[in-house]
Amino acid sequence: MIKKITLLCLLFLSVSLISAQSQQEMVEKIVKEAENNSQLENLAHELLDVVGPRLVGTPQMKNAHDWAVKKYSNWDISASNEEWGKWKGWERGITHIDMISPRIQSLEGRQLAWSPSTGKKPVTGEVVIIPEAKDSLDFIEKIKSVKGKFVMISMPQPTGRPDDNWGEWATKESFEKMKKDRDSLDDLWDKRLEKTGLDRRELPKALEDAGAEGIITSNWSRGFGVNKVFSASTEEIPTLDISLEDYGMLYRLAEYGDKPEIRVVAESKELGEVPTFNTIAEIKGSEKPEEYVILSAHFDSWDGATGATDNGTGTIVMMEAMRILKKLYPNPKRTILVGHWGSEEQGLNGSRAFVKDHPEIVENMQVLFNQDNGTGRVVNISGNGFLNSYDYLGRWLYEVPEDVTTHIETNFPGTPGRGGSDYASFVAAGAPAFNLSSLSWDYWNYTWHTNRDTYDKIVFDDVRNNVILTAVLAYMASEDPEKTSREKIKLPMSKRSGEQMTWPEARDATRRGGLD
Structure with a gap:
């Protein structure tokens, strides 16, 4: 009996060592692919210079969705545009403003x-x-x-x-x-x-x-x-x-x-009611296909510039992570989805619609990782009020290269995010969703919703850093033998109101923007 137990222990130890070695090798491959075969600059050029700004309800937004589907198809990743509502259609034309007097x-x-x-x-x-x-x-x-x-x-x-x-x-x-x-x-x-x-x-x-x-x-x-x-x-x-x-x-x-007198040409077209979409791509799971690891970034932007850091950088991080995972990890244990959400800027509409329309996916989520706030390397991750979030996020982060995680501060268990970006739509539904929050690079003053949010503001070294982080976390979340816990913390009393804080409630999207 003792010999049998000893053999079982040795077998378990051997399997564990092989598994750890296999994970380490995969992480090294991800890093090598991200650093030596990066597609980030090309993705940024095609999205920002060619497609341009992505205001909901414009032809450019639809062009962006179609571009993403085609790009994923080129990488042999299944993708589609999923309609979730209608919006006031509009197309920007030439604006020229001249002072003609004095x-x-x-x-x-x-x-x-x-x-x-x-x-x-x-x-x-x-x-x-x-x-x-x-x-x-x-x-x-x-x-x-x-x-x-x-x-x-x-x-x-x-x-x-x-x-x-x-x-x-x-x-x-x-x-x-x-x-x-x-x-x-x-x-x-x-x-x-x-x-x-x-x-x-x-x-x-x-x-x-x-x-x-x-x-x-x-x-x-x-x-x-x-x-x-x-x-x-x-x-x-x-x-x-x-x-x-x-x-x-x-x-x-x-x-x-x-x-003073001015002469103005401000050409634009009203296009009536147009459909609005999310682009969803997936790498199907091989062992647990009905459980989901979701990568998340809103696709739309304001159109004072080209939406480079809000949220072109988050978009290309998720696309590049999916490309790498498909190439190196084509048969994940769990299904890996990416959501490129429409109309985040008008109130998280695309992600709220997805949560409402796909309860079966939200119910079976392993985790969601969202990236939004600019070009900087990720420096903060909160547990968003999930009591045991440290247990699994800590395990996964441990496998990320140290030169990536050395910048990151964590806050466990944290409190639930109530807005600001699309992860909050999933948190409100009780699903473990986390924001990969970036270093500032003067984001709020210089690029957030401004006329200067352009390609030249991207810091590609930091964006590559975020690709490695995202791809490794997605890989670890897919491989993890355990399902993530959804247990929530007991929220404290609000210092502002003196009342018991409550978990945010899930809300539906605005499905007819600017039309009613």
């Missing part, structure tokens, strides 16, 4: 997403500042003066230098004075808008109804030459975002009585 100068600017078109014929008008009124009744009278004019509705920034530039070069007294003056101007501008009696979405429509020729905004992002670029709320006249530098010039000219 002198000639082409301006840096663009129409906002879903902005009405001027048509091909230029529209010309004087630029004025939104009228200053005593109260909402006074504004009703003064708004009549905007007829036929372009109206500026954003606060003029006193400086286009970011605060870190001031902190480096200014005297302490000068820096503090600038911030005080800016805060004062901000308060005065808020009061000016408040006296209109309208909120920031209602105001452009009221100016449109009063006969304005167009709306001019400038949504500075606190970085050199950088603006946030979102969507228009007008229905008949164009809404333009103009750079801080050119907006400030126009504002000063108007304020000093120089009566």
